[in-house]
Amino acid sequence: MGHFAGPVHQPDVTEIATEPATLDGTVQRAARGDEAAFANLISEHHASMSRVAFVICGDAETTRDAVQSAWAIAWARIGSVRDPSQIRAWLVAVAANEARQAVRRRRRIHIADIADANALVGDDDPADRISVVDLRRVLRGLTADERTLLALRYVAGLDSTEIAAQIGGSPSGIRSRLARLLDRLRIDLDHDGAWR
Amino acid sequence: MSDRPTFETQLRLALSTYVADAPVGVDPVAMTTFASRAHVPSTSWRFRRGSLLPILVGLLVVAVVGAAVALVASRLDQRTPPRTYIDEVVSAPDLSQEMTRPVLVALADGRVLVIGAGSDGDGRPTTALVYDPMTGSSASAGPFASPADPEEISAAVRLMDGRVFVTGNGAPQIFDPRTLQFTAVGPMVAERTDPALALLHDGRVLIASGLDSNREWLLSAELFDPATHTFSATGSMATVGPAYPWEAIATLPDGRRRALPCVTFGGFRHGASVSRCRPLSSCDSGHDRP
Numbered sequence: 001m002g003h004f005a006g007p008v009h010q011p012d013v014t015e016i017a018t019e020p021a022t023l024d025g026t027v028q029r030a031a032r033g034d035e036a037a038f039a040n041l042i043s044e045h046h047a048s049m050s051r052v053a054f055v056i057c058g059d060a061e062t063t064r065d066a067v068q069s070a071w072a073i074a075w076a077r078i079g080s081v082r083d084p085s086q087i088r089a090w091l092v093a094v095a096a097n098e099a100r101q102a103v104r105r106r107r108r109i110h111i112a113d114i115a116d117a118n119a120l121v122g123d124d125d126p127a128d129r130i131s132v133v134d135l136r137r138v139l140r141g142l143t144a145d146e147r148t149l150l151a152l153r154y155v156a157g158l159d160s161t162e163i164a165a166q167i168g169g170s171p172s173g174i175r176s177r178l179a180r181l182l183d184r185l186r187i188d189l190d191h192d193g194a195w196r
Numbered sequence: 197m198s199d200r201p202t203f204e205t206q207l208r209l210a211l212s213t214y215v216a217d218a219p220v221g222v223d224p225v226a227m228t229t230f231a232s233r234a235h236v237p238s239t240s241w242r243f244r245r246g247s248l249l250p251i252l253v254g255l256l257v258v259a260v261v262g263a264a265v266a267l268v269a270s271r272l273d274q275r276t277p278p279r280t281y282i283d284e285v286v287s288a289p290d291l292s293q294e295m296t297r298p299v300l301v302a303l304a305d306g307r308v309l310v311i312g313a314g315s316d317g318d319g320r321p322t323t324a325l326v327y328d329p330m331t332g333s334s335a336s337a338g339p340f341a342s343p344a345d346p347e348e349i350s351a352a353v354r355l356m357d358g359r360v361f362v363t364g365n366g367a368p369q370i371f372d373p374r375t376l377q378f379t380a381v382g383p384m385v386a387e388r389t390d391p392a393l394a395l396l397h398d399g400r401v402l403i404a405s406g407l408d409s410n411r412e413w414l415l416s417a418e419l420f421d422p423a424t425h426t427f428s429a430t431g432s433m434a435t436v437g438p439a440y441p442w443e444a445i446a447t448l449p450d451g452r453r454r455a456l457p458c459v460t461f462g463g464f465r466h467g468a469s470v471s472r473c474r475p476l477s478s479c480d481s482g483h484d485r486p
Binding site: 039190 | 203204207208210211212213214215217218219220222224225227228229230231232234236
């Protein structure tokens, strides 16, 4: 990296001595530049962020870069998190945004061959294996924004209110977009009647 | 009732299988070290102190340079005719109206003052217009300062200051190309119709001969001073002839005449057809007489 100047954090907490050793406290310490607290956040949320980014990016390498970039942003801006209970939603949203940016820079979606896809599933049910192959095909046909919505809802498990708070818009608008997206996926994935 | 999972449940399960290949492994300490050292550009752009001054200076420089270029371009455009014609006659758009027996004067900016009567000339008032040979556009000029019938405005010459001296049957007047208006001057020393005009090198105009009230050719001549708008008598000619004295008088070229296109008319009484040429001789004024 060409720059090693650390950002200045401006935590919005004042009672340091009385803060509990909870998630809130971890976020607040991380916001003040506590590297141990920040490492705890990484341990807890890195996997969720990677899974969300993977749905959007489609390959491990781009996912790794996107999540790494997301953690750098998280370090710099964690002080802007007003509600520590929303730290997970905020982190996965940051990862999703970095993944979208990475996809746009890459300008193409990684295309994995079927053999690789089968290898991912291993010894699972053959029906699931086919489903993953279909899912990969369908995901390639979605836009980055649509994959982001899908990942935040069904991989990160955020509800429409949380998604709206993180990416903008209203919860009802998010629900409408999700409903239209599900209709498309249902048609695309149900070509053989297996998904109903 | 079927216990088959809903589509959303199937989708969630498929996605969980799909993301099994996501790179979830991480060294929290190493990632923290990276994140804390990484440079993250600010998402908000705002003026820094002093950043406005270079922008304003740059805009000022651009404005000054642009104005200078526009000024030079306009000067060059004025000095250089749009096209140079050498021994060449090309077609040009018609005048906005027909002109019979016109008097032509090339103006300093390349336009042409055209004074004449309408088609056939009989009973048609004398009119004037300014014709641009380059664009083919015509603009009405006048009215004349003195009442004039089609036969009265018979001679004109461009003065050194760009104005035009026109005269006919004792009704001398000055045309200003900037306002397209005529202003009366005079009176003349002698009333004369169809005199011959010549611009002298000192800026005055020699007005010679012409017909008197008895339709006899005059031997006398007079001078017009554009600076004072006054006329004064000068020496008389020894003889007059042949019948059209304007063909026998001209100002010798002084070598400084600009190469402006002039307008010639294709034929008598049908002056709407116009051609352009750049003769090497004078093109300040001309007559299309039978």
